[in-house]
Amino acid sequence: MHIDDVSLTLARGSLNVLLGATLAGKTSLMRLMAGLDEPSSGRVLVDGKDVTGWPVQRRSVAMVYQQFINYPSLSVYENIASPLRVAGLSQAEIESRVRDAARLLKLEPYLDRKPLNLSGGQQQRTAIARALVKRADLVLLDEPLANLDYKLREELREELPRLFAESGAVFVYATTEPSEALLLGGNTATLYQGRVTQFGPTPQVYRQPQNLVTARVFSDPPLNTLTIRKAGGAATLSTGGQLRAIEALASVPDGDYTIGFRAHHLRLEPSGADEIAVPAEVSVAEITGSESYVHLDAGDHRFVALVPGVRRWEPGTPVTAYVNPRHLFLFDRDGRLTAAGTAQEAA
């Protein structure tokens, strides 16, 4: 447990992604929200009412975990119906809610089966259906797709935003994957070492990270960085060489800065006159469908370039990598985005 000074307001009917590496605090934060753990300090409020210290049973919460958790001896129908039976709903109401959820999650053909006779995707759909029928105010999903096959993940990920939109609850969705956050949309809180480093609409957090940590958490492939020292009119790169005058640098005081840029903005062919050119050597190249990830060694730095097209790059090949200054984030010594960097189109 290591959640440190987190303040978040999650609106009704909103989808909120908690994005961060393993152990960043995603699960800990969810457990506090659910009432499974009590905070050492601070409060949890629901519609203005302080619920800190309320046990999970008193709250209107549903949770979906990474592991597919279902009752193995019950049919899919009874699995989905179980929270409604506990709540003592009428048979007719149970029937109608289970049917609705089964339709949404494409489980209708499997309602009579036992969960263990289903694929992983269907098992997790069952768990999600059970969370939805409760009509809880707060639905927490802790890396729900992590144990699924790639293609199933793709399919469910496309359906989830629609399911969330139809429900009206507050959804909180934890993931380690930036691409998943982008596809889900909604809001994203980036987490690092128990702290929320930024919270806002997902595309905005992605395109305008306010600090270096957020930019790193929200980049996959990893964010490329290099440090520069500005003194007088000149800027020296940590990869060696001078940086020609770029607009973002002109307005900031002398000192050390970190430049960050994403892999798809590092190109191996020049495309404009005012680009920054970095001499490098190919370390290893990976082809993935229509694109190639080219890992580059530049001095002590390791960069990743995501370049279009499928091409063989032999290790050791000397190359020049280019990045357009308008794609740079400029962070000060404390890792904060400089004012000059904010106007950049650095996504």
Add this chain to the structure above:
Amino acid sequence: MARITLDHLAHAYKPDPQVPQDYALKEINHVWSQGGAYALLGPSGCGKTTLLNIISGLVRPTRGRILFDDRDVTDLPTESRNIAQVFQFPVVYDTMTVRENLAFPLKNRHVPKDRIVQRVDEIARLLDLTPVLGRKASNLTADMKQKISLGRGLVRPDVAAILFDEPLTVIDPHLKWQLRSTLKEIHRALDITMIYVTHDQTEALTFADKVVVMHDGAVVQTGTPDELFARPAHTFVGHFIGSPGMNILPCRVEGATAYLGHEPVALQRGYRNLPQNERVELGIRPEFVQLQPKGAGLPVRVRRIDDIGRARIARVEMDGRLLAASVPDNLSVSGEEASLRLDPHHIHIYADGRLVAGEPLGGYAA
């Protein structure tokens, strides 16, 4: 180090298999070269784990043989096959130091001490484990433990092959990047045959020189990553490789024209000899389908635009079917009505799921 030959291999878990559906692994014939990096890629239940277990000796195949170089190992137990394995979850001895863990497979085989030290140092350097060599494994994170497992798999220089079964499952995305490129560098440095089982196309395509795509117990295509992308031999490969996968649309083909409903699409090749009574489909990857303003191509309705950060993907509907298309950077999308432009060089025609080669147009068509 070995060449691996799969000779008329097939496996059924039930006794006395009769029909193809009884086989978890349908007949497969393959030769994997010494020193190659191969991936077995497919969804759960496709037979990839069965195949891996046959290679490692955990499962004895119902039919066929498996050879390491010219030696028939079909009836040999795992320990006599001289292979190393890395599993999904870390297998480390908590009470040992990292160095002892890495040395263990060598010590068991009575490798001389100085040779062990040298080899462990080399592997630790490749995996960035040097700083923790003296630490107890029990206090390390799951990531680190899995690195130790990888190291133990890689440490023996004399193995016939190293088998990886979804080895990066427990690894965080950021570290995955690093480990994937490390594994590739190690493969290059060690010249050992490596077989990597995964359901993750990115892992398969980035790791392997040759990817074996499996579906429903059979190999549907073996190819380099660019072949799988550019010329999927089966609609399943088109769908499974790529994210989003290939658009696959039922069509009718007359000579060098495909009809999607009533809309004609010009093709680069002729298809005079399409088999009768088979399902004919047109396949094209979203990368080669561009969203355009209304009137500039095939009419569609835009259902959604996904912003994936470095690009936008349009989800559109044509005759009740959903397609994915790329959105050019400078195109602003307004309203539902739009059109698609298909790059004719990247259109493929499939009959009952299998790629049809077609004939060059030159002779008879304009």
